[in-house]
Amino acid sequence: MTELRSDPPAADARDGDHIICVRGLKNAFGEQVVHENLDLDVRRGEIIGVVGGSGTGKSVLMRSIIGLQHPVEGQIEVFGETTLDREETEAVEIRKRWGVLFQGGALFSTLTVSENVQVPIKEFYPRIDRTLLAEIASYKVVMTGLSADAGPKYPSELSGGMKKRAGLARALALDPELLFLDEPTAGLDPIGAAAFDELTKSLQRTLGLTVFLITHDLDTLYAICDRVAVLADKKVIAVGTIPELLALDHPWIQEYFNGPRGRAAVDSAERADRKASMR
Numbered sequence: 001m002t003e004l005r006s007d008p009p010a011a012d013a014r015d016g017d018h019i020i021c022v023r024g025l026k027n028a029f030g031e032q033v034v035h036e037n038l039d040l041d042v043r044r045g046e047i048i049g050v051v052g053g054s055g056t057g058k059s060v061l062m063r064s065i066i067g068l069q070h071p072v073e074g075q076i077e078v079f080g081e082t083t084l085d086r087e088e089t090e091a092v093e094i095r096k097r098w099g100v101l102f103q104g105g106a107l108f109s110t111l112t113v114s115e116n117v118q119v120p121i122k123e124f125y126p127r128i129d130r131t132l133l134a135e136i137a138s139y140k141v142v143m144t145g146l147s148a149d150a151g152p153k154y155p156s157e158l159s160g161g162m163k164k165r166a167g168l169a170r171a172l173a174l175d176p177e178l179l180f181l182d183e184p185t186a187g188l189d190p191i192g193a194a195a196f197d198e199l200t201k202s203l204q205r206t207l208g209l210t211v212f213l214i215t216h217d218l219d220t221l222y223a224i225c226d227r228v229a230v231l232a233d234k235k236v237i238a239v240g241t242i243p244e245l246l247a248l249d250h251p252w253i254q255e256y257f258n259g260p261r262g263r264a265a266v267d268s269a270e271r272a273d274r275k276a277s278m279r
């Protein structure tokens with residue numbers, strides 16, 4: 001198996017540069033082993049794209065990192081702290097520092113957009129002043145490119161793209177350092193997807209975020225990801241920039257990046273670069 005490890009080996013991985021450090025992860029559901037001996041480091045400040053065929057365990061990996069899936073084996077550190085088997089009060093302190101956009105937005109359908117954004121704030125700061133709460137929520141809504149009048153709307157009144165932005169506003173509610181995005185552009189038209197990519201990049205730059213981004217969208221990888229981690233064979237088989245990955249001869253990587261969709265994504269990234277350089 002070809003492996004590219006642009007990360008240092010485990011001994012160096014716990015320095016301040018790594019915001020997530022996963023070692024020897026094993027996840028299984030009954031007889032089905034999803035991950036075995038999986039390692040991954042995420043550098044502070046990067047947007048890392050996580051790719052892999054359907055069912056390779058991208059979402060399960062994210063759920064393990066954020067504590068929604070207890071692994072069979074392995075260690076997970078986030079912000080230099082182990083996330084496994086923590087006291088609830090300690091776990092809460094760690095959870096406060098990240099935001100999550102689940103697949104499809106996962107908004108509460110009976111709450112307005114503003115109320116959805118308020119949920120994590122009220123969870124962690126139950127005594128917060130109501131006016132301040134509403135102000136923070138409307139600030140977060142506008143920050144994701146929605147107009148302020150989206151705040152009182154219910155999810156059923158929003159388009160797919162607006163729902164994603166509302167979900168993102170909720171993920172940003174607590175000013176996280178680390179953002180998890182699970183297929184944020186799935187189901188969006190190409191223009192909507194490109195706009196969401198731009199928003200992600202601009203928020204990452206302005207807020208100094210680290211972004212863990214699960215995607216099938218090659219355009220997103222080319223447009224905004226600093227590095228890409230590839231899941232296959234129950235582990236992360238390679239992590240690197242796209243040119244670094246392209247130099248590997250792993251069949252899935254070659255098929256993914258050099259197949260017709262991969263080539264189309266390169267063309268579109270080159271067109272976008274040319275457009276930007278003409279401005």
Ligand SMILES: Nc1ncnc2c1ncn2[C@@H]1O[C@H](COP(=O)(O)OP(=O)(O)OP(=O)(O)O)[C@@H](O)[C@H]1O
Nearest residue numbers: 029032034052053054055056057058059060061216
């Ligand atoms: N709660 C669960 N119980 C049983 N099996 C599960 C559970 N969650 C995930 N799985 C299984 O684990 C495997 C990995 O699922 P996961 O959702 O992480 O894949 P994925 O790489 O994110 O796929 P996709 O790209 O299609 O979203 C799948 O075979 C799935 O059926």
